[in-house]
Amino acid sequence: MALVKSVYNLLFRRTSTFAITIMVGAVVFERAFDQGGDAIFDNINRGKLWKHIKHNYEQKSEE
Structure with a gap:
């Protein structure tokens, strides 16, 4: 009950x-x-979104 009263006094007392x-x-x-x-x-669509499969299509730059 003390917690409720302190929260009320701290947050809800003044408009x-x-x-x-x-x-x-x-x-x-x-x-x-x-x-x-x-x-x-993201969890439901794992493996279907671009951020999950872009490594399959990016070409590695050869330096």
Whole structure:
């Protein structure tokens, strides 16, 4: 209960800090959701995407 009260006093008591908390939370959630979705997509399509197969088609430069 002390943790909930301290979080309330720190983040949600004033309107300005509440608004900032919501904005920062939205940005963090968006980044995490986007990276999680990309990771799942890459895992499902492993071996089919260009970044996974480009080494098969690149020519090595001979110097």
